[in-house]
Amino acid sequence: MSEEQENLLSSSLEHRDDCIIDKDSDNGADTDSIEQNNSQQPKNYKFDMLFFSRLFSVLKILFKSNAIYPCWSTKKKARQNSLFWLYILFVTLAVLYEILVYFVGMIPSQFYTILTTKDKAKFGTFIIPCLLLVFVIAICKSLLNFMGGLFALKARELLTIHIQNQYLRSKAMYTLLTKYNKIDNPDQRITQDIEKFSETLRQIVTNLIIAPIMVVYYTYKCTMVTGISGPLFIYTYFVVGSYLSQKYIQPLVNAVFFKELQEGNFRYLHVRLRDFVESIAFCAGEDDERMRAQQSLDTLLAYQKTIVNKEFPLKVANESFSYLGSVLSYLIISIPLFMGVFDGKDASELSSIISANSFVAMYLIYLFSTILEQSSKVSDLAGYTARISELLETLNEINEKADEECRQSEKLSTSSGSNRNSIQTTAHTSNHSNAPTTAAITFRDVSLSTPHERRRRLKKLIVQHFNLTIHVGESVAIVGPNGSGKTSLLRALASLWPCDEGSIEISGASDVGKNIIYLPQTPYLIVGSLREQLIYPSSPTGNNGRCDSSRISSSTVKITDEEVLELLDKVHLRHLSGLIESYDTIYGEEWNSLLSPGERQRLAFARIFYWKPRFTVLDEATSAVDAETSEYFYNALKTLGTTIISVSHDPSIVNLHDTIVSLEGFGEYSIQSNTVNTPLVTV
Incomplete structure (x- = not known):
């Protein structure tokens, strides 16, 4: 060449x-892998x-x-x-x-x-x-x-x-x-x-x-x-x-x-x-x-x-x-x-x-x-x-590395004490409406940094010795300047990124419906029908998808026309039923022309109302809708009984939460109650 x-x-x-x-x-990777990949010159095949x-x-x-x-x-x-x-x-x-x-x-x-x-x-x-x-x-x-x-x-x-x-x-x-x-x-x-x-x-x-x-x-x-x-x-x-x-x-x-x-x-x-x-x-x-x-x-x-x-x-x-x-x-x-x-x-x-x-x-x-x-x-x-x-x-x-991590996680879940690079789950068979009061997400002495930063091969510390317990029914807002690692914390919760130290434990996980649903700022709309959009993904698992080969196909998840219309009413999208041929008509790129960015975010919220998850994680999920609609959605989620974990820059949205986690950079953070507005923990 x-x-x-x-x-x-x-x-x-x-x-x-x-x-x-x-x-x-802070989109990242394992440092060793990235350093090796970035240092590669074009090969001779x-x-x-x-x-x-x-x-x-x-x-x-x-x-x-x-x-x-x-x-x-x-x-x-x-x-x-x-x-x-x-x-x-x-x-x-x-x-x-x-x-x-x-x-x-x-x-x-x-x-x-x-x-x-x-x-x-x-x-x-x-x-x-x-x-x-x-x-x-x-x-x-x-x-x-x-x-x-x-x-x-x-x-x-x-x-x-x-x-x-x-x-x-x-x-x-x-x-x-x-x-x-x-x-x-x-x-x-x-x-x-x-x-x-x-x-x-x-x-x-x-x-x-x-x-x-x-x-x-x-x-x-x-x-x-x-x-x-x-x-x-x-x-x-x-x-x-x-x-x-x-x-x-x-x-x-x-x-x-x-x-x-x-x-x-x-x-x-x-x-x-x-x-x-x-x-x-x-x-x-x-x-x-x-x-x-x-x-x-x-x-x-x-x-x-x-x-x-x-x-x-x-x-x-x-x-x-x-x-x-x-x-x-x-x-x-x-x-x-x-x-x-x-x-x-x-x-x-x-x-x-x-x-x-x-x-x-x-x-x-x-x-x-x-x-x-x-x-x-x-x-x-x-x-x-x-x-x-x-x-x-x-x-x-x-996949071999993931399988090994799953085996190690299963072993660690049977032991007590702090664990490194782990997310544990404790399963219960009841739905979240009958959840035990002990159901919670616990960040236990978590230290988290970006796996890498592109081109510089340097880790950036997000949080250090982070401790937080989020009980069912509570709402937590994560705030901080751009680049402080708000979304990175959600990646660790979703097990996309490993913790450097400590563990994230999800107790009271349900085998019925969804345990955790994540809504990003830009909703993912599938190539499929409206009925399929509302129940996506139609493969509920009890442990957030990790180490579980069982899946429920879309054919086993049923949603009636009446339920579709009810969900559309809840997210103020009833007019959508008049824009499509039927609830089973397949659309691809057409969704982008049928729906504005705000309407796409509203459609994503319909999935929460359908699955009724124990925990809902929102990453600027209402950034494209008006303040009145945003407040309506958050109040509706609280009525639903789901625990809310939000990332937002909007003060009016942040004020709807019970607890505020502020990421201040360089591993420092503060946690304060929104009711008394006083710091509970400062690191």
């Missing part, structure tokens, strides 16, 4: 990183043992067995989760096709004999089976391509489901996107790179699925006619071609990888333009955005040009060897001919022998040429394999 390309890529990545720094400037190791790991997913069924089991469940039988059928069709190819290849030699002897009767009886054979091989070839399409489709399905399940495990996506900068554009790797990998694998498998076996067979047939000299010529031809292909493949692997990386960056830039179109228009920022888009496009085109340039010598070598094969086949057959092996044969017999044996030599050369021609596809496959495997390896690392 040239210095200019490295600079362009670095600039593009820096701009992309700038775009995802959050409002509190090679066609080497690491590639084969990664390819083998991906293939294990495609041909996986489980504890119940091996991959070769004929049970429906096993066949749904493995490519094995599809591959076997693929191989069978390929063998049948090669047999038909051999018989079709022998047709010209028979015609030479018939035509040179002018045998009309034999010609008439031979032409019909020849036509049938050609028709059958055409069907077989079409079936082979059809099976190849199914192979690619199934490979994409299995890989996507496997990676998607890992990616969307509890907190895994958040951890990947905030801590592992080396994994660029995971969305592209899942949606595009897997598809390209599957299609490239199909093309390679279609051409090479039984090539090694056929090479052995045609080597034997060629040796029977020409002796060892014929195969020796062909194998020398293949070795030279392989060397040249290997030499030209190596630079392509790296170029393909970084080209796909920049494809993702270019797509991401245009997605942001669409998402922030109004802000850009208000600021008249089109010229600046055009310059950034042009810079990103220039980087992408530079990589594409590199691939085109480096493919040229590879194509020259491959095409030269392909056409050279036709000449080489006649050179090989000339050896026994000029040595007198076929002396005594008449013209018709000699024509038949030359035709048959030249086909054998040409087909052996064709097999080797086909293998060489796959070199450019193999370079693409290596690039896609690197990108998919990097994502897989990182997700496995994240």
